[in-house]
Amino acid sequence: MAYAMKGAETAGRAMAQDGLARGRRRSSWLLLSPAVGMLALWAFVPLAMTLYYSFQRYNLLYPERRGFVGLLNYQLMVTDPSFWTAIVNTLLLVLGVLATTLVLGTVFALLLNQNFRGRGVARLMVIAPFFVLPPVAALIWKNLLFDPLNGLIGWLCTLMGLQPVAWFTVHPMLSLVIIVAWEWTPFATLILLTALQSLDSEQLEAARMDGAKPMSRIIYIVLPHLARPMAITVMMESIFLLSIFAEILTTTAGGPGDATTTLTYLIYIRALLDFDVGGGSAAGVLAIILANIVAFFLMRAVARNIEE
Amino acid sequence: MANLELRQVGKWYGNYEAIKSVDLSIADREFVVFVGPSGCGKTTLLRMIAGLEEITSGDLLIDGVHANAVPPDKRGLAMVFQSYALYPHMTVAQNMGFALKMAGMPRAEIDAKVGEAARVLQLEPVLGRKPRMLSGGQRQRVAIGRAIVRNPKGFLFDEPLSNLDAALRVQMRIELVKLHQALAATMIYVTHDQIEAMTMADRIVVLNRGIVEQVGTPLNLYHRPANLFVAGFIGSPKMNFFPGRVQRADASQVVLALAGGETFIVPGPESPPAVGTELTLGVRPEHFEMAAQGPLAGTVDVVEHLGVETLVYVRLASGAIVIVRTDDLSRVRVGENVSLALRAGRASLFDSSGAALFHAMPE
Structure with a gap:
């Protein structure tokens, strides 16, 4: 009898708790909904509209000729050689900048981690390019540095008796990589420098006692310690580098020809220069798919690295 | 086999004199403990012997050879750090073999030496693991193993037991004393714990504000302290x-x-x-x-x-x-x-x- 009572009591309490939990769940959804709703509006509506337009024939030059065309926009895009050029260009730009910023970032971080007079000022100088707005940075490079007639580099070349180079004509992609790497090296430097400061100095001293010379200490102790922050740098930078736009617009405008037309810039050309809303949307959807494929592999690599 | 001699060794950090003219000779196979309150300069003195810290004045002689300017890895001394300073991305075997690899020893020989040290320290089952997968006591042993494989003339310990819990500390204390007997090497051990000093040392060096207050056997220091500082520092509860x-x-x-x-x-x-x-x-x-x-x-x-x-x-x-x-x-x-x-x-x-x-x- 007593047992039965007790059992009933427990069951009752469990039911009450269940009800409470359900109520709490409902109220938590209520409280979450404004944030989730905002996010949905911000993310899903543009995505849905892009998807919708990508299946439409819709050119602003002939707005009256509209209608569902199925996968035609995609088919046109994939068979367009400039689309594949754009993908190659995007990869060149992203990989080139990643490699440059990682190498330079590591070197600067190692140097700035040393003790020397004026280290604070030096650190500030290395970080400074990060604060320059992308179009401004691109224009500085275009007009003040790369310009064959008025630029600093051209002037230095003539000083040494060399022919000044028209950078954006002869090496358009290399010029872009240099500009973007200049902007993003501070980011890599910052992350790697803070990582270096978290390296246990006793580890380096132990390596010294073990007879490791400075170069060996960097290879065997410092670089392995930096592996994780490097992976994070690659991931963060990739996100931003895939959408590089202002630098291209202000310097080469995708040219000469399509030498510097990246996927982002191609979408801009299709949608806003050719007024082809359908084609631009299809290119956008393809870019999203490609970015997600890259993100998938990247996340997997980084996650494995972090787990270790 | 190493005897060490410190002649009027001093250390200045800018205008601050951290070590004031220390004279000390350490015999071969001796277990010497530097003890003193924090900030007394005991770790600095150890690091100067190791070569990690420059000697500002005076002379350090290892086996009669002037060693002030000899780089740390050429002094024939191995050090066990307070944090163990294991290389986190290397396995236990790689940690222990790192010094030999740096010395350019062939792979097979490294494996043999690491295996031998692992056997002595009972680390054989964990040779393939990374340091973060080890317990505190095992990490401690790896740090000692890393010192042993180099077959050094002397061992330097910088508060190696301070990160262990009380029970493990007592156990490692005994193991270190046994190790000292087995290896027959000179050992210098830094601690602020006078019980460690009393139990392990052949001779204790009591340091205070960069000065050697007294050098002697544990019982000598206990019964015949040279001054009020040593009398108050050695013995618990205090005199x-x-x-x-x-x-x-x-x-x-x-x-x-x-x-x-x-x-x-x-x-x-x-x-x-x-x-x-x-x-x-x-x-x-x-x-x-x-x-x-x-x-x-x-x-x-x-x-x-x-x-x-x-x-x-x-x-x-x-x-x-x-x-x-x-x-x-x-x-x-x-x-x-x-x-x-x-x-x-x-x-x-x-x-x-x-x-x-x-x-x-x-x-």
């Missing part, structure tokens, strides 16, 4: 100190008038101090006993029962606290009035500069 003034003195005893007003008769040196000299009387807690009538009287403040012994904190009329160590059968209660007498006439006298004047000890 009781009573400032006083000489009232009368002859060749066998000194009558002291203590600051609290009590008169205390202690055995004295053969050349008696002049009447009126300011002295400090030092009595270890175990050298007091409860007596029906004694020179010191007070009330019991706190009683700590530790099982093997009982510590009694007695508050004197002057307000000073005296710590008395008695056996476990003591029935003393808090609030009781007790009087204290010297046991077997054991006491120490220190002059006003703090230097030891006389240690009264039965033959």
Whole structure:
């Protein structure tokens, strides 16, 4: 009898708790909904509209000729050689900048981690390019540095008796990589420098006692310690580098020809220069798919690295 | 096989003198412990011997060879760090073999040496693991193993047991002493824990503010401290100190008038101090006993029962606290009035500069 009572009591309490939990769940959804709703509006509506337009024939030059065309926009895009050029260009730009910023970032971080007079000022100088707005940075490079007639580099070349180079004509992609790497090296430097400061100095001293010379200490102790922050740098930078736009617009405008037309810039050309809303949307959807494929592999690599 | 000699070794950091002219010679196969409060310079001294810290003045000789400018890896000394400083991305085997790899030893030979050290330290099952998968005691062993494989002339330990829990610390202490016997190598060990110093050392070096206060065997330091600092630092609970003034003195005893007003008769040196000299009387807690009538009287403040012994904190009329160590059968209660007498006439006298004047000890 007593047992039965007790059992009933427990069951009752469990039911009450269940009800409470359900109520709490409902109220938590209520409280979450404004944030989730905002996010949905911000993310899903543009995505849905892009998807919708990508299946439409819709050119602003002939707005009256509209209608569902199925996968035609995609088919046109994939068979367009400039689309594949754009993908190659995007990869060149992203990989080139990643490699440059990682190498330079590591070197600067190692140097700035040393003790020397004026280290604070030096650190500030290395970080400074990060604060320059992308179009401004691109224009500085275009007009003040790369310009064959008025630029600093051209002037230095003539000083040494060399022919000044028209950078954006002869090496358009290399010029872009240099500009973007200049902007993003501070980011890599910052992350790697803070990582270096978290390296246990006793580890380096132990390596010294073990007879490791400075170069060996960097290879065997410092670089392995930096592996994780490097992976994070690659991931963060990739996100931003895939959408590089202002630098291209202000310097080469995708040219000469399509030498510097990246996927982002191609979408801009299709949608806003050719007024082809359908084609631009299809290119956008393809870019999203490609970015997600890259993100998938990247996340997997980084996650494995972090787990270790 | 290494004997070390430090001649007037000093260290300056800018305008701050961290080590002041240390003279010390360490014999081959000796286990020497540097002990002192934090900031006394013991770690700095060790790092100077290791070569990680430059020697500002004086000379360091290893096996008679001037070694001030010899790089750390060429001194033939291996160091075990406080944080162990294991390389986190390398396996245990790679950690232990790193020094040999840097020395360009062939792979097979490295494996053999690492295997041998792992066998001695019982690390064979974990050779393939990374340091973060090891327990504290295992990490400690890897750090020692990394030192052993180099087959060094001497080992330097920088507070290696401070990150371990109490039980493991006692166990590792014994293992280190055994290791010292097995390897027959010179060992220098830095600690702030005087129990570690007392239990492990052949000789203890007591450091204070960059000065060597005393060098000696553990028992010598305990029974014949050279000054007030060593007397107070070695031994736990601390030695009781009573400032006083000489009232009368002859060749066998000194009558002291203590600051609290009590008169205390202690055995004295053969050349008696002049009447009126300011002295400090030092009595270890175990050298007091409860007596029906004694020179010191007070009330019991706190009683700590530790099982093997009982510590009694007695508050004197002057307000000073005296710590008395008695056996476990003591029935003393808090609030009781007790009087204290010297046991077997054991006491120490220190002059006003703090230097030891006389240690009264039965033959």
